[in-house]
Amino acid sequence: MYAVVGCSECSALWVVEGRPETSQCPRCGSRRQHAKRRTFVETDDEDHAREVRASMLANRQDHGEAFAELDSFADMDRQVEASGVDDETYLEASGVDSDAVAAAADRAGQGAGGGQSRKETVLAALRDLEAPTEADVVAYAEERDVPADYTRRALAKLVRAGRASESGGSYRLL
Numbered sequence: 001m002y003a004v005v006g007c008s009e010c011s012a013l014w015v016v017e018g019r020p021e022t023s024q025c026p027r028c029g030s031r032r033q034h035a036k037r038r039t040f041v042e043t044d045d046e047d048h049a050r051e052v053r054a055s056m057l058a059n060r061q062d063h064g065e066a067f068a069e070l071d072s073f074a075d076m077d078r079q080v081e082a083s084g085v086d087d088e089t090y091l092e093a094s095g096v097d098s099d100a101v102a103a104a105a106d107r108a109g110q111g112a113g114g115g116q117s118r119k120e121t122v123l124a125a126l127r128d129l130e131a132p133t134e135a136d137v138v139a140y141a142e143e144r145d146v147p148a149d150y151t152r153r154a155l156a157k158l159v160r161a162g163r164a165s166e167s168g169g170s171y172r173l174l
Contacts, residue, residue, distance in 0.1 A: 002049035004056070005037040013040070013056055015049045047073045118146045122154040123173070131170040 003016050005023065012027035016034065024031045041052045050073050058067035071079070091098040116124065118141075125132060125140035132140070134155060141151040155171060158164035164173050 001042060001044060002046050003042045004040040004049050004053045005034075006040065008032075008038065013053050015046070015053055017046075116144070118150055119154055121146045122151055122158070125151075126158075126164060126171055126173045131172070133169050134171070137171060 001018060003019075004013060005016050006013050007025040007028060007030060009030045010025060010028040012025050014026055016023050016037075020034050022031050023034045023037055040056065041049065043049050043052075054073075055064070055067055058064050070076070085093075088098045091101055121141050121144050122137060125137045129136050129140060134152065137155060138148045138151045142148055155164070155166075158173075159166050159171075162174065164171055
């Protein structure tokens with residue numbers, strides 16, 4: 001269920017989904033019980049609620065006739081999706097191999113270490129190793145394709161941030 005509601009403080013209109021206990025005006029921030037908000041329309045269709053709100057706003061600004069000439073939100077959404085060029089076509093037209101881009105995106109999404117980011121790999125080393133030294137953490141991370149210089153910088157940042165401590169050459173998470 002979607003409802004177009006109004007604010008009694010600033011006259012803003014917005015669409016609320018469901019029946020929350022309270023709602024907050026997105027413009028002025030006033031919070032009131034939902035039941036006390038003025039409800040202009042209730043509908044099961046989100047697009048219909050959006051259209052009613054847009055129509056009310058257009059009428060407030062004396063643009064009701066111009067708004068009436070526009071297509072529905074659902075039609076405009078379909079037109080937007082149908083227009084333009086998809087990413088693959090754009091890349092190919094630009095001389096970029098879209099398959100190589102997709103493969104790079106997959107690798108980036110997985111991160112180093114089989115699904116872990118570099119930072120997660122350094123943190124895992126501190127968790128998994130018993131009293132690890134810098135050399136131990138670097139070796140652990142290098143086995144998972146994380147460069148040694150990154151690992152050393154990450155260790156220093158973790159200590160500075162108070163997320164890890166270093167004592168006598170060994171590290172531990174805090």
